Amino acid sequence: VAELTRPILLLTDFGLHDTYTGQVKAVIAGILPGATVIDLTHEVAPFAIAEGAWLLETALPAAPARAVVMAVVDPGVGTSRRALVVRSGERLFVGPDNGLLSCAFTDEDRERGAYASAGAVEVHELWDPLWRRPEVSPTFHGRDIFAPAAAYLASGIDYRHMGPPAPNPALLPPFRGEPGPFGELRGYIVHVDRFGNAITTIRGTQLFPRFALDAAGQVIDTHVRTFSDAPGERPFCHTDSSGFIAIALNQGSAAAELGLRRGDPVVVRAR
Amino acid sequence: VAELTRPILLLTDFGLHDTYTGQVKAVIAGILPGATVIDLTHEVAPFAIAEGAWLLETALPAAPARAVVMAVVDPGVGTSRRALVVRSGERLFVGPDNGLLSCAFTDEDRERGAYASAGAVEVHELWDPLWRRPEVSPTFHGRDIFAPAAAYLASGIDYRHMGPPAPNPALLPPFRGEPGPFGELRGYIVHVDRFGNAITTIRGTQLFPRFALDAAGQVIDTHVRTFSDAPGERPFCHTDSSGFIAIALNQGSAAAELGLRRGDPVVVRAR
Amino acid sequence: VAELTRPILLLTDFGLHDTYTGQVKAVIAGILPGATVIDLTHEVAPFAIAEGAWLLETALPAAPARAVVMAVVDPGVGTSRRALVVRSGERLFVGPDNGLLSCAFTDEDRERGAYASAGAVEVHELWDPLWRRPEVSPTFHGRDIFAPAAAYLASGIDYRHMGPPAPNPALLPPFRGEPGPFGELRGYIVHVDRFGNAITTIRGTQLFPRFALDAAGQVIDTHVRTFSDAPGERPFCHTDSSGFIAIALNQGSAAAELGLRRGDPVVVRAR
Numbered sequence: 001v002a003e004l005t006r007p008i009l010l011l012t013d014f015g016l017h018d019t020y021t022g023q024v025k026a027v028i029a030g031i032l033p034g035a036t037v038i039d040l041t042h043e044v045a046p047f048a049i050a051e052g053a054w055l056l057e058t059a060l061p062a063a064p065a066r067a068v069v070m071a072v073v074d075p076g077v078g079t080s081r082r083a084l085v086v087r088s089g090e091r092l093f094v095g096p097d098n099g100l101l102s103c104a105f106t107d108e109d110r111e112r113g114a115y116a117s118a119g120a121v122e123v124h125e126l127w128d129p130l131w132r133r134p135e136v137s138p139t140f141h142g143r144d145i146f147a148p149a150a151a152y153l154a155s156g157i158d159y160r161h162m163g164p165p166a167p168n169p170a171l172l173p174p175f176r177g178e179p180g181p182f183g184e185l186r187g188y189i190v191h192v193d194r195f196g197n198a199i200t201t202i203r204g205t206q207l208f209p210r211f212a213l214d215a216a217g218q219v220i221d222t223h224v225r226t227f228s229d230a231p232g233e234r235p236f237c238h239t240d241s242s243g244f245i246a247i248a249l250n251q252g253s254a255a256a257e258l259g260l261r262r263g264d265p266v267v268v269r270a271r
Numbered sequence: 272v273a274e275l276t277r278p279i280l281l282l283t284d285f286g287l288h289d290t291y292t293g294q295v296k297a298v299i300a301g302i303l304p305g306a307t308v309i310d311l312t313h314e315v316a317p318f319a320i321a322e323g324a325w326l327l328e329t330a331l332p333a334a335p336a337r338a339v340v341m342a343v344v345d346p347g348v349g350t351s352r353r354a355l356v357v358r359s360g361e362r363l364f365v366g367p368d369n370g371l372l373s374c375a376f377t378d379e380d381r382e383r384g385a386y387a388s389a390g391a392v393e394v395h396e397l398w399d400p401l402w403r404r405p406e407v408s409p410t411f412h413g414r415d416i417f418a419p420a421a422a423y424l425a426s427g428i429d430y431r432h433m434g435p436p437a438p439n440p441a442l443l444p445p446f447r448g449e450p451g452p453f454g455e456l457r458g459y460i461v462h463v464d465r466f467g468n469a470i471t472t473i474r475g476t477q478l479f480p481r482f483a484l485d486a487a488g489q490v491i492d493t494h495v496r497t498f499s500d501a502p503g504e505r506p507f508c509h510t511d512s513s514g515f516i517a518i519a520l521n522q523g524s525a526a527a528e529l530g531l532r533r534g535d536p537v538v539v540r541a542r
Numbered sequence: 543v544a545e546l547t548r549p550i551l552l553l554t555d556f557g558l559h560d561t562y563t564g565q566v567k568a569v570i571a572g573i574l575p576g577a578t579v580i581d582l583t584h585e586v587a588p589f590a591i592a593e594g595a596w597l598l599e600t601a602l603p604a605a606p607a608r609a610v611v612m613a614v615v616d617p618g619v620g621t622s623r624r625a626l627v628v629r630s631g632e633r634l635f636v637g638p639d640n641g642l643l644s645c646a647f648t649d650e651d652r653e654r655g656a657y658a659s660a661g662a663v664e665v666h667e668l669w670d671p672l673w674r675r676p677e678v679s680p681t682f683h684g685r686d687i688f689a690p691a692a693a694y695l696a697s698g699i700d701y702r703h704m705g706p707p708a709p710n711p712a713l714l715p716p717f718r719g720e721p722g723p724f725g726e727l728r729g730y731i732v733h734v735d736r737f738g739n740a741i742t743t744i745r746g747t748q749l750f751p752r753f754a755l756d757a758a759g760q761v762i763d764t765h766v767r768t769f770s771d772a773p774g775e776r777p778f779c780h781t782d783s784s785g786f787i788a789i790a791l792n793q794g795s796a797a798a799e800l801g802l803r804r805g806d807p808v809v810v811r812a813r
Contacts, residue, residue, distance in 0.1 A: 007571045007575065009564070009568065011561070011564075014465070015465035016287065016310070016312060016313070016314060016558065017312065017314045017464065017465045018312060018314075018326070018462070018464045018465055019282070019311045019312045019326050019329065019330035020464075020465075020512075021310075021312075022280070022282075022309060022310055022311035022312055022330055023311070023330050023333040023334075024333075025309045025310070026280065026309055026311070026330065026331075026333040026334040026335065026338075027333050029278045029307055029309055029334075029335055029338075030333075030334065030335040033278065033307065033335075034307060036571055036575065036576060038564060038567045038568055038571055039558070039563075039564055039567070040561045040564035040565070040568070041558060041559065041560060041561045041563075041564055042558070043558060043559045043560075046465070046466050046522075047522055055560070055561050058561065059561035059564055059565050059568065060568075062565040062566075062568040062569050062572075062685055063565075063568040063571075063572065064568065064571055064572040064575075067568075067571075075498070075499075075522060076499060077497060077498065077499075078496065078497025078498065078499060078500075079497065079499045137512040138496050138497040139497050139498065139509065139511065139512050140512035143333055143512065144512075191560070193559065193560045193562075194556070194557035194559045194560055194562075194588070195588050225620065225680050226619060226620025226621065226680040226681050227617070227619065227620065227681065228617075228618060228619075228620060228621045229620075238681065240681065241562075241679040241681050241682035241685065241686075251588075251589055251617060285736070286736035287558065287581070287583060287584070287585060288583065288585045288735065288736045289583060289585075289597070289733070289735045289736055290553070290582045290583045290597050290600065290601035291735075291736075291783075292581075292583075293551070293553075293580060293581055293582035293583055293601055294582075294601050294604040294605075295604075296580045296581070297551065297580055297582070297601065297602075297604040297605040297606065297609075298604050300549045300578055300580055300605075300606055300609075301604075301605065301606040304549065304578065304606075305578060317736070317737050317793075318793055346769070346770075346793060347770060348768060348769065348770075349767065349768025349769065349770060349771075350768065350770045408783040409767050409768040410768050410769065410780065410782065410783050411783035414604055414783065415783075
């Protein structure tokens with residue numbers, strides 16, 4: 001069935017310690033036997049919407065254009081926050097209306113904080129109970145609303161059948177360094193990876209030719225192309241495979257050594 | 272092949288840190304190319320049969336009826352404990368004879384601690400070496416006995432060909448609060464999830480309208496429908512997506528904050 | 543497509559905490575929809591080439607003969623180290639030229655540290671940009687070089703089209719105890735598993751009938767067939783499902799209790 005259906009990509013904060021992610025996949029398999037299901041990650045920090053949005057945005061360039069993306073980081077589960085399906089180009093997204101799906105939208109819309117690109121991007125509410133499980137738990141919409149929607153979308157159901165257009169979806173601003181009053185760039189650490197690389201919201205294309213990056217009181221002024229070019233035991237910056245500036249240490253954990261944590265502010269100055 | 276074969280669901284304590292789970296999947300792929308294999312979880316605490324049985328029981332309502340379930344938490348591997356295949360309705364289970372597969376059996380049989388529901392549930396031993404790997408390691412029946420059995424069952428082999436009927440399978444009592452001498456309900460924490468929710472063996476349907484739940488010296492008297500209804504920073508109960516009562520903290524780890532651990536007793540009194 | 547294509551096995555140090563492994567799978571799905579992709583493990587310790595090589599070697603006996611194996615533990619990513627494709631029997635391997643793929647080679651070649659078994663084993667460089675992603679990150683060849691190569695190989699592309707023969711691939715010596723000057727066997731702890739078993743490079747077939755194994759100052763002189771034969775609370779040896787000698791503790795973590803770590807030396811003497 002792989003040629004006739006769309007692959008489903010999953011990104012959640014459900015982890016692999018429990019059966020939450022397994023239940024999502026079991027539901028998909030019940031609706032679309034033989035579905036191709038790919039875990040982008042399930043280790044988004046619990047409830048960390050911005051981290052999830054960044055991880056999704058930076059993973060999707062590797063993904064097939066026709067994928068169905070199910071992303072769930074959902075502190076508002078069970079409240080009146082809407083469940084959305086978004087079409088962006090050929091790609092379909094399902095997830096909560098809290099900004100997690102921002103990468104489906106244009107940078108212009110994200111800068112304004114308001115969706116105005118109908119045509120390129122369409123947003124509908126996952127409203128029709130036909131495409132849900134018969135009973136919906138107030139704490140597990142991933143299993144009961146988003147997984148069935150993803151499976152039906154992957155099988156070819158038209159997203160416009162799932163509910164009415166949804167105005168004013170929540171949007172996060174684009175991830176990038178923001179200019180400060182003295183010409184500096186201001187950002188933050190959006191993700192610490194398995195290797196201890198502290199990845200910032202500063203884009204590689206934004207870095208000054210000569211710079212001083214300040215994070216948690218540490219100043220780093222070296223940018224290298226790859227790890228083996230690294231300056232001995234001192235921390236350095238490199239442009240991560242995501243395109244963003246990462247603070248790294250050669251064969252060690254920069255985050256652990258320098259005490260860097262997700263959310264810590266980062267300032268880059270030209271020198 | 273997805274339409275012609277059964278999906279295989281895996282639940283083990285093998286973890287993902289090693290290649291144990293990978294070897295199981297490699298064996299399945301060798302026997303049934305293109306099999307649909309779904310990880311329910313591999314992070315059952317090592318040797319924790321009751322936790323594994325509970326995780327399996329609460330995940331399976333999301334699963335396709337025709338699934339083959341391979342569950343392995345097996346402290347007795349390499350001893351004379353039997354390897355079983357169980358048919359329960361349309362579903363097939365393989366795993367060690369230690370209670371892990373209890374959810375395949377009726378509540379009546381589990382209460383009695385004795386299997387007597389032949390017809391609805393059939394139990395056979397995985398006995399015939401034809402459906403094993405040629406060499407069986409004394410410490411890894413998951414790879415050498417259960418994975419091949421699951422793959423052959425998924426491909427359509429009749430479970431009754433794998434060995435003779437197996438009398439007296441090990442059964443765990445149903446997971447639920449047990450009435451105590453003063454009208455209270457007694458249970459225990461059966462699983463702590465990724466978010467720090469401490470999930471008890473008390474069923475949501477058992478909770479008194481007004482109650483006091485005592486766990487590790489903490490008394491909790493609030494039940495909410497979903498996290499956003501939670502009372503500020505105090506711990507609360509909610510009925511988890513599993514149907515069981517969980518002790519939770521809004522956007523924090525109840526287990527870490529309250530010092531709750533798997534196995535801790537829980538008492539619920541009406542008030 | 544499962545019958546017409548080869549299954550792809552993955553072993554990396556990318557972890558599951560980020561989207562690195564997910565991006566690899568997304569790339570594969572874009573090139574070969576419906577590919578069978580099996581995670582052997584992604585939890586090799588960061589940059590631990592020998593551990594990765596051992597995990598690969600000991601997992602592959604469970605795998606289909608025609609598999610495509612993608613293994614990436616790659617401290618030299620972005621340098622001039624070559625990217626390789628190796629055919630060994632029917633099996634194909636892709637990965638960095640740093641010894642990680644040693645199990646594709648003969649023991650004789652590995653002992654000599656020089657590849658001389660052309661015919662049985664063929665080595666080519668992944669050289670032709672046709673089989674890469676259009677842009678190659680200097681820090682993520684797993685996504686940009688190895689994943690596409692694995693997908694094209696699985697789809698049937700001939701490995702000899704991907705680049706010229708590659709002389710002198712890096713090889714690790716065979717994993718086994720090495721005889722010391724006093725008749726003892728010398729090895730080291732190559733992997734600590736999820737259960738805390740400290741697995742050594744001593745092969746089960748090498749163990750003396752009566753022995754004293756010294757690891758981190760502890761002396762162990764008992765070998766048992768399976769966990770339930772273990773001597774109460776004392777540590778013991780058993781021949782792991784990998785065929786190597788593991789130091790274990792019944793239902794406890796030998797590594798934690800005895801302070802054993804990956805890389806620690808192990809000496810076995812006859813007694």
